[in-house]
Amino acid sequence: MTLEKENALVLFARDPVPGKVKTRLGPLLDAETICNLYTRFLDDSLDKLRRVNEADGFVGVYPALETGYFNHPGDLASVSVFVQQGEDLGERMRNAFVEGFARGYRRVVIVGSDSPSLPVEYIRMAFRSEKDVVLGPATDGGYYLIGMKGRMVEVFDGIEWGGDRVLSDTLVRIKAAGVGIEALPVWYDVDRPEDLKFLHSHLNLLRLAGGTPEGEATRDLLDRINFQGTLYIL
Template identity: 45%
Template sequence: MPQPRKQALIIFAKHPVPGRVKTRLIPPLTAVEAGRLYECMLRDTLCRTSRLAGIDHMLFYVDEPGAEPFFRQLAPSLPLFPQQGKDLGERMANAFSTAFAHGYQGVAIIGSDSPDLPLAFIENAFANLTNGKAAVFGPSEDGGYYLVALGEMHAELFRGIEWSRSDVLAKSLGKAAEAGIRVALLPGWYDVDTIEDLQRPELRDRENDAPLTREFIENRLGARGTRL
């Protein structure tokens, strides 16, 4: 009887230091508020994804003073790794390499900017890898992606891309096509980066299972999400 594939979800995270996270929200938020919002989103992400059955978790954090002890206290049960690389692409490629070196056969990376991301999307990513796709992308509304998953190492997907541009996904899909990599796309979703994102009704939905983020928004913006 074949053994089940060993799968891992990597969460990319930052130490929520005021002035270092969610800077596109400063103003209208203060640096302290932006840091608190990021921590709420991160905690919601960790709590929700912990319910994924049969998938191990790994947390890769931006290596800066105070980050390791913060994450050891925040997520004591998760294996922690410092992110390594000069840009986001290199850091993701190195994270994938680390996970594959630990024996995983299907690996996905998400961040913490989509605290209400449906768990079904993540499960669908792993299902696509099991069904023969070599790479899976979750398109985000800003032109990037909220998730990338691989069944084997394809470092070429992360080279030569300007990560701040709105054509990140398009460039990544082009690289996949050039390399003959079989790709699947998940449903679109959004990141929480701007005040307009905070005003989305989905984030104030009592059913979205991101309670800390929702509470922050209600306290800061008001129940209708319009007060600044």
């Protein structure tokens, strides 16, 4: 991580390999379509990353850089890319925080790539907070964002990642650490078929209502998917 601003925003993402991303969407779509869709999630997530002027932008990729998606200098000119290090998600996030603070950043925020409709303003709110820890709770029992100020707070050990108690177990550890916490508005991740169908309706609602420009790349592809089956319509 290279320090230019006092804050760091880290997008946690997977390399878009067919059959390795968003596998829980399998009952609805084929692996190639799911991978194309996740690529659009990444496009929208990177767009948010570039729009947060308060922070240097980073992308932590897991498990490796294989596909070449993150090798386009023009698209990623203002973003630094690294491979996540650690045995599980908690260890990988912990290492990213430790590295960010070691580089001298005042606040480090990690955001996931599962919420293409997430308002970029929620990310900006995390950087305005003066609390030790900021959490963006997700409707599935986890969180879409976690931020820390000044130092790493030990909150990642012993968490069953991917379960519905991630948020509640994390709160227990934050309370035990005795640090201040701020909660962002609740949002939703997209992991299951029903999540994807809701996302499509939500993005179309935002478009019709003249709302936020979030998720435009994702919506463009969703408009061409037949959700009555697994047919991918080009």
